[in-house]
Amino acid sequence: MDRDILFLSSNRYGDFPSRKTRFSKYLSENGFRVVYVDSPHTYLAYLKSGFKVENRGKIEQISHNFYVLRSFPIFPFFKKYRVFNKLDEEIYFRSIVSSLKEISFKPLLIFSYLPFFPETIMHFKAKTIYDCVDDHASFGGLVNRQFVNELEKKMVQVSDIVITTGNKFLKDKLRKFGKDPIQIPNGVDYPLFSKWLQIKDTLKIKKQIVYVGAIASWFDIELVKFLLETLPDFEVLLIGFNSVDISQLLKERNIKFLGKLPQDQFAPILWESAVGIIPFKINDLTKNIDPLKIYEYLAAGVPVVSTPVGNVSNLPVYVASTKEDFVEKIKIAVNEDSIEKRIKRTLDAKEYSWEKRSLQILRIVEDLLSGHSQDG
Structure with missing residues (x-):
């Protein structure tokens, strides 16, 4: 049976060689089938001059065992108002599920970088790892800080394992949300x-x-x-x-x-x-x-x-x-x-090195799926 991992990214694949692409590619090269889901874009993006997304919402095979679900549109204000968040969460979940059917992909594990849609995580009924690399509530734009923190707290609580970078402040924040995170700093090629x-x-x-x-x-x-x-x-x-x-x-x-x-x-x-x-x-x-x-x-x-x-x-x-x-x-x-x-x-x-960081991730994933516990 395929060991399927769904990567919910906060970046689009190919933007730059990020932590998300490093870990997802490494797992695909070490016994897992991976679908990397681009961060969704809002309809406001189409108001920007020249903005367009080719093959939006299409699933594309990049290499053996590695697929990318291209960015698709959702409504703005999902980081600000609950009603829009619920609407976008439904769009997000259904768009992903529909695309995964094309390759008969059934995730055993969700590896998420997004704190905004914790209900989506629960719908999949899979093991979950939340890797927090930024303080999402502190970004500018259409953000309600308190609401984003509420979403992230729920994301932490529904996750089996929480990971964060080498930043002490992020670790302390996530611990207050209910779980002691495993710290894996960023890396380098x-x-x-x-x-x-x-x-x-x-x-x-x-x-x-x-x-x-x-x-x-x-x-x-x-x-x-x-x-x-x-x-x-x-x-x-x-x-x-x-x-x-x-x-x-x-x-x-x-x-x-x-x-x-x-x-x-x-x-x-x-x-x-x-x-x-x-x-x-x-x-x-x-x-x-x-x-x-x-x-x-x-x-x-x-x-x-x-x-x-x-x-x-x-x-x-x-x-x-x-x-x-x-x-x-x-x-x-x-x-x-x-x-x-x-x-x-x-x-x-x-x-x-990313090789060292990725090996840590592989061990965490293998232990989680085999039923072993991880200490923070």
């Missing part, structure tokens, strides 16, 4: 980012500061502007999807916006950069993060300077609380850096 070791004897470090990741509401534009003004001899490179106005930054002569690049293209940029930065605002959302980029920076050997967000203080990075301190920490990081220190960062970062 170690073979890719550590490739610089093969060219370490010829590596030339440039006077460039690099940021990789989403440029969104949590990105501190004023801090980056201050860096540009106070470190005129350094060039700042921004790599990633942009959803906010950064025109004031692009007026400066020592900045380049490279847009979204695949990992194999920005990894070499990291190798030759003087420092990697995480210039995030301090708020409830960023307090609860476990930044993927920090593991990529470290595996690439780059010194890292960050504002005090998430769990960064538990990692070997320079942490700065003010914009003046941020500049000073960049100077210190650059002055203290050496090829030997870069080699050590990279070798130590092997601990963060």
Whole structure:
């Protein structure tokens, strides 16, 4: 009999190589048949210029034992009002069930990243793992914080196992909701980012500061502007999807916006950069993060300077609380850096490999389905 796992993701497959895609693909390569369900989009998305979803709601085989159910539309306000949440939960459940019939898929396990539809989880009558990677109530937009927390509390309670990242605040929050979560921090494609070791004897470090990741509401534009003004001899490179106005930054002569690049293209940029930065605002959302980029920076050997967000203080990075301190920490990081220190960062970062993280997930899944318990 097929061992079927349904992955309910908060991202669309192919957007970027996330924790969700890593774990789901790994399970499909190790004895399970997996359907990865794209995060649904709301009808408001069609009001955006050029937005369209090809093959919406269609199930597509990507590789052996791995399928993707493409994004389909639901109504907005499901994170704000109960009536819309109930309506969308019904659409969400029925859309998934209808598509799964095409491949005779009957999930033994639900692996969810969405806290918004706990009733859907109960309808499937399967074992459930909830992997919480963000504080969903702290996102902006059409969100009622109290209502989202109510939904997440129920999600925790209906789940057999709760997992979260290396972030202490998220762990404490989920524990208050009724279960002690297993902590599995984010990881890195170690073979890719550590490739610089093969060219370490010829590596030339440039006077460039690099940021990789989403440029969104949590990105501190004023801090980056201050860096540009106070470190005129350094060039700042921004790599990633942009959803906010950064025109004031692009007026400066020592900045380049490279847009979204695949990992194999920005990894070499990291190798030759003087420092990697995480210039995030301090708020409830960023307090609860476990930044993927920090593991990529470290595996690439780059010194890292960050504002005090998430769990960064538990990692070997320079942490700065003010914009003046941020500049000073960049100077210190650059002055203290050496090829030997870069080699050590990279070798130590092997601990963060996705292979290691995924093996933990596989063991948890196997134990759950075999009836063994997991301790938090």
